[in-house]
Amino acid sequence: xxxxxxxxxxxxxxxxxxxxxxxxxxxxxxxxxxxxxxxxxxxxxxxxxxxxxxxxxxxxxxxxxxxxxxxxxxxxxxxxxxxxxxxxxxxxxxxxxxxxxxxxxxxxxxxxxxxxxxxxxxxxxxxxxxxxxxxxxxxxxxxxxxxxxxxxxxxxxxxxxxxxxxxxxxxxxxxxxxxxxxxxxxxxxxxxxxxxxxxxxxxxxxxxxxxxxxxxxxxxxxxxxxxxxxxxxxxxxxxxxxxxxxxxxxxxxxxxxxx
DNA sequence: ATGGTTGCCGAGCAA
Numbered sequence: 362x363x364x365x366x367x368x369x370x371x372x373x374x375x376x377x378x379x380x381x382x383x384x385x386x387x388x389x390x391x392x393x394x395x396x397x398x399x400x401x402x403x404x405x406x407x408x409x410x411x412x413x414x415x416x417x418x419x420x421x422x423x424x425x426x427x428x429x430x431x432x433x434x435x436x437x438x439x440x441x442x443x444x445x446x447x448x449x450x451x452x453x454x455x456x457x458x459x460x461x462x463x464x465x466x467x468x469x470x471x472x473x474x475x476x477x478x479x480x481x482x483x484x485x486x487x488x489x490x491x492x493x494x495x496x497x498x499x500x501x502x503x504x505x506x507x508x509x510x511x512x513x514x515x516x517x518x519x520x521x522x523x524x525x526x527x528x529x530x531x532x533x534x535x536x537x538x539x540x541x542x543x544x545x546x547x548x549x550x551x552x553x554x555x556x557x558x559x560x561x562x563x564x565x566x567x568x569x570x571x572x573x574x575x576x577x578x579x580x581x582x583x584x585x586x587x588x589x590x591x592x593x594x595x596x597x598x599x600x601x602x603x604x605x606x607x608x609x610x611x612x613x614x615x616x617x618x619x620x
Numbered sequence: 621a622t623g624g625t626t627g628c629c630g631a632g633c634a635a
Contacts, residue, residue: 370635371627395635397628422628423635472635512635566635568624610626610635 362432362459362620363387365599366508366581368394368469368564368611372427376407378607383411386599388615389431390457392467394510396425403427420450426467426509433458441468442497443490451487452494461620463589464498464505470512473530481530484512488539495543495584504588504620506551510611511582513540515550518559519579531580549590551583551616556596564611565603572603581614592618 365388369375372393383391391413396403400419408415412431418439419425428434434455441452451469456462468491473484491507498505514532517523526532544550552561562577571577585593595617602612 374627395627423633474635566624567626569621570624 362389362457362463362618363615364390364465364506364508364583364618365613365615366392366394366467366510366583367613368510368581368609370395370397370609370611372396372398372403374607375609376404378602378605378609380407380411381605382599382602382613383408383413383429386613386615388613389459390465391429391613392453392465392508393427393429394425394467394469395423396427397423398425416453416455418450418453420448424469425450426453426469428453428455428465428467430455430457441487441490442494444486459620461504461592463618463620464503466494466498466505466507468507468509468511470510472512473536476528476530476533484530485535485539488543492539492543492546495546495548499546499586502588504592505586506583506589507548508583510580511540512580513537513582514578514580515540515582519561521560521562521576521578526578531578544584547587548584549587549593551585551590551593552579552596552598552614554590554593554596561598562600563598563614567610581611583614583616589618589620592620594619
């Protein structure tokens with residue numbers, strides 16, 4: 362089972378680039394972030410003939426997540442548990458039934474800038490809620506994974522210019538610690554289990570020629586439960602997508618699971 | 621470099 366995460370930065374703006382990538386990469390399951398659309402306006406027709414069933418959790422204007430799957434999706438849930446007053450669409454879950462059943466969590470973690478401030482407080486509170494949800498799923502012992510835009514640069518080598526991110530919500534020590542607290546429950550960072558060292562990025566800003574200068578950061582991650590990590594065969598980043606026509610500022614990060 | 625660019629939607633926010 363090939364599974365990918367892709368922050369597309371607007372589903373309508375990616376009506377050509379996203380299907381083109383799906384045809385080339387042929388993932389079985391994709392979690393999307395920043396669809397920036399309400400569910401009723403999601404353009405299902407751009408996926409016609411590609412064989413995906415689609416589950417969305419959108420909102421007007423920004424945020425929004427979705428799951429595409431060539432395999433049956435079961436038990437879809439929307440929203441991150443732990444705060445009924447949270448109206449931001451950043452979390453979706455579904456069970457994908459292949460050789461084995463795998464629970465998929467697609468997430469768009471809050472950016473948190475400017476820090477300090479209320480947006481940073483929301484980010485850290487959201488990460489605490491995510492840790493609680495992760496712990497609850499671990500207790501089930503079902504293979505599962507949490508994939509998406511974490512808006513966290515886990516370590517300095519995950520940025521081309523770490524000094525430029527020193528005071529940013531994506532790299533602050535509290536953000537990194539919160540990410541590690543989740544990881545340390547027993548997850549495997551799938552990409553880093555397969556590929557080590559600097560120079561591997563999933564995001565290049567539209568501004569200041571970041572892509573041309575390869576001034577990127579690695580913020581899109583797939584965390585695998587112990588039972589899912591046992592199934593990991595390969596992982597990679599589709600970097601070339603960033604150089605295509607009308608690209609997102611993120612590229613897909615993918616894994617191959619024996620599932 | 622307190623700039624720069626893109627996407628939402630049709631002004632200004634979010635990233």
